Amino acid sequence: MSFLSQSDPDRAQLDAYLQQTAAGDRNAFHLLYQALRTPVYRFALSQLHNCCQAEDVMQDTFCSILRYAGSYRPGTNPKAWIF
Secondary structure (H helix, E strand, O other): OOOOOOOOOOHHHHHHHHHHHHOOOHHHHHHHHHHHHHHHHHHHHHHHOOHHHHHHHHHHHHHHHHHHHHHOOOOOOHHHHHO
């Protein structure tokens, strides 16, 4: 499995992806996933030192994002909210 990010969106773009995800836009969620899967995985790996557990945490994180995107406050820090 490759965890290389395809792009590096800025804060405003991540904010928009979260808002669009909250509105049900699955493409925006996909773009958010593509942009942040590597940092989320690497952070989890740095804490857990176990590849399988880090992948599980990454998956759980993105499931939570999908479920709770509506609670994100637009204009705040999207990376802080995710992490």
